[in-house]
Amino acid sequence: xxxxxxxxxxxxxxxVLVRLLKGPTLYDRVLAVxxxxxxxxxxxxxxxxxxxxxxxxxxxxxxxxxxxxGTIAIxxxxxxxxxxxxxxxxxxxxxxxxx
Amino acid sequence: xxxFINYCCWALIISGSFFVIVGAFGTYRFPDFWSRLxxxxxxxxxxxxxxLLGMGVYSGLTLITFKLLVIGLxxxxxxxxxxxxxxxxxxxxxxxxxxxxxKNSDDPDLKKPSDAV
Numbered sequence: 020x021x022x023x024x025x026x027x028x029x030x031x032x033x034x035v036l037v038r039l040l041k042g043p044t045l046y047d048r049v050l051a052v053x054x055x056x057x058x059x060x061x062x063x064x065x066x067x068x069x070x071x072x073x074x075x076x077x078x079x080x081x082x083x084x085x086x087x088x089g090t091i092a093i094x095x096x097x098x099x100x101x102x103x104x105x106x107x108x109x110x111x112x113x114x115x116x117x118x
Numbered sequence: 119x120x121x122f123i124n125y126c127c128w129a130l131i132i133s134g135s136f137f138v139i140v141g142a143f144g145t146y147r148f149p150d151f152w153s154r155l156x157x158x159x160x161x162x163x164x165x166x167x168x169x170l171l172g173m174g175v176y177s178g179l180t181l182i183t184f185k186l187l188v189i190g191l192x193x194x195x196x197x198x199x200x201x202x203x204x205x206x207x208x209x210x211x212x213x214x215x216x217x218x219x220x221k222n223s224d225d226p227d228l229k230k231p232s233d234a235v
Contacts, residue, residue, distance in 0.1 A: 020127065020128055020131055020132075021131070023131070023132065023135060024131050024132075024134065024135040024169065024172075027135030027136070027138055027139050028135065028138055030139060030142070031138045031139050031141070031142030031143075031161065032142070034139075034142040034143055034145065034146040035142050035145055035146070035158075037146055038145050038146045038154070043151075044151055044208070044213060046151055046204055046207060046208040046211070046213060047151055047154060049204050049207075050145070050151070050154060050155060050158050050201075050204050051145065051158075053158070053200050053201070053204065054141070054142070054145055054158045054161060054162070057161060057162055057165075057166065057193065057197070058138070058142070058161070060166075060189065060193070061138065061165065061166065061169055064169070064170070064173060064186070064189070065169065065173070068173055068176065068177075073173075073177060073182045076182065076185040076186060076189060077185065079189055080185065080188060080189045080192065083189060083192055083193055083196070084192070087196040087199070087200055090200045090203065090204070091200065091203055094203050094204065094207045097207070097211075098207055098210065098211075
């Protein structure tokens with residue numbers, strides 16, 4: 020049962036990786052990375068149950084936290100060209116919503 | 119009773135992995151970023167919930183089920199949030215669904231998809 024789920028999740032990861040490499044725009048890639056992270060969370064959970072040691076769920080929870088933070092950090096960087104405090108950045112001319 | 123739990127577990131996990139595959143296949147196959155967004159959130163919602171529920175039923179009422187509940191709750195909150203963040207960032211950068219790029223649209227910050235980041 021869990022082996023079927025593991026194989027399914029691995030196949031899904033491969034598909035998402037292909038989208039990651041092929042994705043034309045940046046946001047396809049960010050979407051693929053986010054989806055890959057969710058698949059990793061599921062894989063850790065299922066593999067834990069597969070090997071009879073379901074204590075890996077703490078790692079899965081941690082990975083879910085970090086995956087979310089990573090996605091938001093990437094988006095913030097590509098929007099403001101900086102992750103730190105945005106207030107000091109001079110307003111760049113072609114960013115419409117800042118005018 | 120045990121057999122019923124076993125069948126319930128099987129059904130949940132198999133359908134969960136089915137939805138994970140469907141979501142990933144959609145993310146790979148759909149033509150446009152916005153439709154891929156929909157496909158990716160299928161894994162985030164149906165796949166996660168069914169798989170975690172199946173594992174919860176399998177492990178019965180123990181600490182493991184509580185951990186699964188916490189993971190499910192967290193993914194329930196951050197899944198849609200991160201998908202929304204990606205969609206918002208793409209929208210602001212000028213990425214538009216193909217049908218909305220008509221010449222005479224008065225969308226102020228409409229840019230050709232070519233110069234989207």
